[in-house]
Each structure stands twice: as C-alpha cells, then as structure tokens.
Amino acid sequence: MDEPMARSFGSGDGDDGARRGGRDPLAGTLADRVSAVLGLRVRRAARAGTSHDWTLSYAELSDGTRLFVKSTARGEGATGVFEAEARGLEWLGRCFGSPVITPLAWDERILVLPLVEQRDPTPAAAERLGRQLAGTHLTGAGSFGADWPGYIGPLPLDNTPARDWPRFYAEQRLRPYLRQALDQGALTPSDARVIERVVDSVEELAGEPEPPARIHGDLWNGNVLWRERDAVLIDPAAHGGHREADLAMLALFGLPHLDRVRDAYNEVAPLSSGWRGRVALHQMHPLLVHLCLFGAAYRTTALETAKAALRGS
Numbered sequence: 297m298d299e300p301m302a303r304s305f306g307s308g309d310g311d312d313g314a315r316r317g318g319r320d321p322l323a324g325t326l327a328d329r330v331s332a333v334l335g336l337r338v339r340r341a342a343r344a345g346t347s348h349d350w351t352l353s354y355a356e357l358s359d360g361t362r363l364f365v366k367s368t369a370r371g372e373g374a375t376g377v378f379e380a381e382a383r384g385l386e387w388l389g390r391c392f393g394s395p396v397i398t399p400l401a402w403d404e405r406i407l408v409l410p411l412v413e414q415r416d417p418t419p420a421a422a423e424r425l426g427r428q429l430a431g432t433h434l435t436g437a438g439s440f441g442a443d444w445p446g447y448i449g450p451l452p453l454d455n456t457p458a459r460d461w462p463r464f465y466a467e468q469r470l471r472p473y474l475r476q477a478l479d480q481g482a483l484t485p486s487d488a489r490v491i492e493r494v495v496d497s498v499e500e501l502a503g504e505p506e507p508p509a510r511i512h513g514d515l516w517n518g519n520v521l522w523r524e525r526d527a528v529l530i531d532p533a534a535h536g537g538h539r540e541a542d543l544a545m546l547a548l549f550g551l552p553h554l555d556r557v558r559d560a561y562n563e564v565a566p567l568s569s570g571w572r573g574r575v576a577l578h579q580m581h582p583l584l585v586h587l588c589l590f591g592a593a594y595r596t597t598a599l600e601t602a603k604a605a606l607r608g609s
Contacts, residue, residue: 330355330365334401334408341365348450348589350377354411362411363400377447378407384534387442388510391435395428396512396529409530417522422553425520425527426560429512429542434565437508437536440464448514448533448585451476455535461506462499465538465581470495473584482587483595491602494580501577501605503570508536515542516582517551540571544578576604 327341330353341355353365366378382402389396401408439457441464446453454472458464474495478488494501512519513533521528543561546554561567583598 326353326365326367327355329367329406330363330408333403333406334363355408364409364411365406366409367406369405376404376445377450378402379404380444380447380453380533381531382407383444384442384446384513384532388432388512388529388532388534391432391510393428394432395425395527396432396532412521412523412528414521415524417527417552418525419553419556421522421524421526422556423560424525426557426562427564428526429557430561430564433509433511433539433542435510437510440508440536441468442535446513446533446535449589451585451588453513453533453535457536461508461538462502465502466495466498469581470498470584473581473588477584477587480588480591482592483598487595487599490599491580491584494577494602494605497606498577501574501608502538503574504568506538506568509539511535511537511539511542513537513541514582515545516549517546518549520546520551522552538578539565540567540574541578541581543567543571544575545582547575548579548582570608573608574605576601576609580605 325341326343327338330341331338337358339356339358341353344352344354346352347366350366350368353367355363355365357363366381368378379402382399385396385399388394389398397409397412399407399409439459440461441457442455443457444455446455451473454468456468458468470491474483474488474491477483478485483491511534512529513535514531515529519529519531521530543558546557551557579601580598583594583601586594587598
C-alpha cells in the first residue's frame with residue numbers, strides 16, 4: 297500500500313520465473329545490484345523516487361528490456377516485504393489467465409519486475425479485468441491467510457492460516473490496526489469504540505459463509521495498471537480471503553469503469569445476495585491500514601464507513 301505518487305513507477309507482466317540472486321545485491325551501484333540478483337547484464341539504472349522505506353528505480357538490460365526495481369539499503373534480514381510481494385505475485389500468477397505481473401528476481405533487499413507501458417483505461421479492458429479477477433478468486437486457497445509472513449505496504453500482515461473467516465478478519469485484519477491507529481493518535485478512544493463495535497460484530501455482518509478465495513488483498517486503483525487491451529495488477533498483499541474484499545477496495549478510492557469490472561465479474565462468479573451491504577465492512581481493513589500509515593486524515597472516512605458497516609449499507 298504505497299503512497300499514490302509512487303504508482304506511476306509501476307511494473308508489468310512477464311513470463312520469466314523469479315529467482316534469488318547469488319551474491320550481495322547491495323554491493324556497487326544500483327546497476328550492479330540489479331545485475332547481481334537478476335544474473336543478467338544491466339546497461340543502466342536510475343532512481344525514480346521513494347515509497348515508504350524503499351527506493352524506486354528504472355533499469356534497462358543490454359537487450360533493451362526495461363525493468364522496474366524496488367530496493368532498500370537496510371541490513372540483512374531487516375525486512376521480508378519484497379519476499380512477501382514476490383511470493384504473493386507468484387501464488388496469484390498460478391491461476392489460469394491471472395492479471396498479475398510476474399516477478400523476475402528478488403531477495404530480502406531488492407525486487408525486480410518488468411516495466412509496464414501504461415495506456416488509458418477502456419471499457420473492454422475493464423471487462424477483461426473483471427473476468428480475470430473472478431477466475432483468480434475462484435481458484436481458491438487452502439485456508440484464510442497464507443503460508444508466508446505477509447505485509448501490506450511496510451506493515452506486517454498476520455497470515456496465520458485460519459478456517460473461520462469472521463474470526464480471521466476480526467482478529468488478523470481489523471483489531472491489530474485499530475490498536476495501532478489508537479496508539480499512534482490517529483483515532484481517539486471514542487473513535488476506537490465505534491470501530492470496535494464493527495470488529496465485535498463481524499460474524500453477524502459477514503453474510504453467508506464463503507470458501508477462501510485467492511485475493512490480491514491491496515487492490516486499490518493505484519495497483520491497477522492499464523494497458524492497451526487489458527490491465528495488470530501489482531503490489532499485492534495476497535492471501536486466502538473473502539472475494540468481496542478486492543471489489544470493495546476497488547470501490548474505496550474509485551476505479552475507471554468499475555461498473556464494467558463488476559458486471560463482468562458477476563457473469564463469471566456471481567456475488568452473494570446482500571453484497572452491497574457488506575462493502576463498508578470489507579473497506580474497514582484498508583482504512584485502518586491507511587490510518588496507521590498516513591494518520592488522522594482518514595479518521596472521518598473510517599468512522600463513516602464503520603457506521604455504514606454496522607447499518608449494513
């Protein structure tokens with residue numbers, strides 16, 4: 297969950313398998329680091345900006361292939377964020393027709409991805425995205441959670457596998473970030489009590505039980521990169537979750553042609569009765585994460601969304 301300005305430095309799809317570098321990727325220049333982890337000659341590399349704790353860069357191979365690179369100068373073992381992103385992309389990418397990119401190379405301090413040439417979104421591309429997202433969700437997951445430690449942006453995400461979605465969502469997706477937002481001063485104790493009512497009511501608000509879906513987990517509009525005929529998804533917090541979560545997050549900050557995405561999704565995997573009344577419930581997790589990352593600017597939206605979740609509207 298990067299800051300919006302970083303999204304213009306997006307990444308695209310490819311069909312090379314990810315691999316770990318064989319020597320220290322912090323040695324030498326940025327081009328040296330990319331070459332070390334990728335195992336190919338890099339013609340040049342240039343920094344493009346920053347996001348959270350990492351640096352964003354472009355690189356170009358000797359054959360002209362353009363890359364997008366995330367890197368950090370932190371010490372050994374300081375973060376697993378790139379491993380979580382790469383493993384999530386690979387896991388999502390195992391679905392037939394998956395719209396996610398394929399990581400090219402990674403280790404604990406660098407992640408190399410293909411670069412996407414972005415285009416304006418079209419209705420046809422949106423419809424294709426809806427069908428692909430439905431197919432990805434229907435592939436399913438063995439449980440709620442995942443087999444690797446998760447991150448959403450720079451924040452740890454508890455992926456301990458679980459069988460019961462309401463408890464998983466309340467205890468592993470809502471309560472930790474509510475507590476952190478309160479501790480950081482982004483919420484007042486009175487605010488927290490309102491949101492705590494949602495946390496305590498997830499089972500009643502959840503609707504009919506659904507099996508674990510293979511979800512992106514951080515699907516705001518900045519993580520959708522449009523191409524000429526389709527879209528690709530980047531930067532997931534992938535895990536087994538509730539499929540309505542991805543669609544609710546697309547709606548949270550707005551997506552071009554969202555109705556086309558949703559209608560095409562419904563043709564492949566019809567949403568359960570009452571899904572509109574659960575959108576706010578599924579939006580509580582990303583809003584709490586935003587409170588932790590960006591502060592009280594999201595306080596009013598989070599409180600209004602909590603009240604809507606309790607109303608089922």
